[in-house]
Amino acid sequence: MQIEIKNLIKEYSTVRAVDDVSFTVEAGGIVALLGPNGAGKSSLVRMLVGLTEPDSGSIRVHWDGQEFAHLPDGSFGYLPEDRGLYQDRTLRQNLVYIGQLRGLSKQQIDEQLEIWLQRFDLTERANEHLKQLSKGNQQKIQLIATLMHKPPVLILDEPFSGLDPVNQEHVLDVLKDLKAAGVTILLSAHQMDLVERLADQFILMNLGSVIASGPIDAIHQQLAETQHIRFTFAESVEPQELANLPYNNLNASNTERTQYSAEVDLNASLQDLLQQTAQCGPLQEFRRYRQPLHDLYLSAVRGVNKASKDKEVTL
Numbered sequence: 001m002q003i004e005i006k007n008l009i010k011e012y013s014t015v016r017a018v019d020d021v022s023f024t025v026e027a028g029g030i031v032a033l034l035g036p037n038g039a040g041k042s043s044l045v046r047m048l049v050g051l052t053e054p055d056s057g058s059i060r061v062h063w064d065g066q067e068f069a070h071l072p073d074g075s076f077g078y079l080p081e082d083r084g085l086y087q088d089r090t091l092r093q094n095l096v097y098i099g100q101l102r103g104l105s106k107q108q109i110d111e112q113l114e115i116w117l118q119r120f121d122l123t124e125r126a127n128e129h130l131k132q133l134s135k136g137n138q139q140k141i142q143l144i145a146t147l148m149h150k151p152p153v154l155i156l157d158e159p160f161s162g163l164d165p166v167n168q169e170h171v172l173d174v175l176k177d178l179k180a181a182g183v184t185i186l187l188s189a190h191q192m193d194l195v196e197r198l199a200d201q202f203i204l205m206n207l208g209s210v211i212a213s214g215p216i217d218a219i220h221q222q223l224a225e226t227q228h229i230r231f232t233f234a235e236s237v238e239p240q241e242l243a244n245l246p247y248n249n250l251n252a253s254n255t256e257r258t259q260y261s262a263e264v265d266l267n268a269s270l271q272d273l274l275q276q277t278a279q280c281g282p283l284q285e286f287r288r289y290r291q292p293l294h295d296l297y298l299s300a301v302r303g304v305n306k307a308s309k310d311k312e313v314t315l
């Protein structure tokens with residue numbers, strides 16, 4: 001299986017929701033579409049599963065020796081942004097109905113219900129109406145409905161929305177297990193800290209466009225504007241003593257003034273910096289650290305959004 005997206009554009013009456021987006025998803029692994037409200041994630045996902053059509057550009061799904069213009073029926077499970085189960089039916093009734101729609105036998109449905117209700121700690125509640133469940137628990141039932149027919153591809157629009165941190169971790173573990181079992185997962189999310197620990201590939205979107213894509217190393221190469229450094233002295237060093245070094249945003253991280261964080265230019269030599277810093281006091285530790293994806297994304301998007309506003313003003 002391979003999904004190849006090229007120069008995809010989708011417009012609604014007043015907005016270009018997806019603006020010249022290209023990327024490829026290979027079989028296996030987890031691909032995360034990340035971006036704020038309105039970035040275009042759901043619009044993209046809806047085209048992938050064939051609910052809407054692109055205005056231009058192409059989606060090519062290579063599946064089982066054939067090529068399709070969207071994921072073919074039967075090849076995927078889809079968790080839509082607007083959840084669609086019956087509130088006045090029990091959890092069991094909802095899931096049996098979905099299982100039947102997917103062509104599962106009674107035995108397969110029973111097996112799947114037992115596995116997944118137990119995994120999500122909902123076995124005791126199987127005969128309650130969906131509306132009696134919290135939003136987070138309803139979300140778990142939606143997820144079971146999406147994966148109970150064991151599709152090889154999962155398209156999950158906001159699988160973490162409405163979940164508390166404990167349940168987010170729970171879903172994260174389930175997705176890791178599915179990946180280990182060979183399922184290909186494409187998900188959209190806002191929760192960058194969480195998804196950074198999960199996905200193999202990232203597609204960072206803003207205002208319909210992709211601002212960076214690839215594995216985490218590639219994202220850092222594309223977006224990092226400075227190097228982030230942390231260092232620790234064995235004894236107190238006043239910030240003024242470091243004033244002549246080429247650090248930006250130098251901050252003491254503790255009141256004893258032994259630990260510091262700072263930024264330096266991308267092309268600065270860390271070897272030279274280490275030597276210069278060691279001349280200011282007995283250095284215990286000196287290391288470069290990676291900005292969290294969330295911070296990297298925010299600074300990149302602020303730059304892009306500022307540039308587009310500047311452009312609007314000059315026009």
Ligand SMILES: Nc1ncnc2c1ncn2[C@@H]1O[C@H](COP(=O)(O)OP(=O)(O)OP(=O)(O)O)[C@@H](O)[C@H]1O
Nearest residue numbers: 012013015017035036037038039040041042043044
């Ligand atoms: N059916 C529609 N009709 C008109 N505009 C739409 C429609 N669907 C989405 N849009 C607009 O397209 C843009 C992208 O929306 P989309 O829902 O794809 O973003 P998103 O990244 O999924 O956002 P969210 O995280 O809030 O779900 C937004 O400006 C949105 O208002």
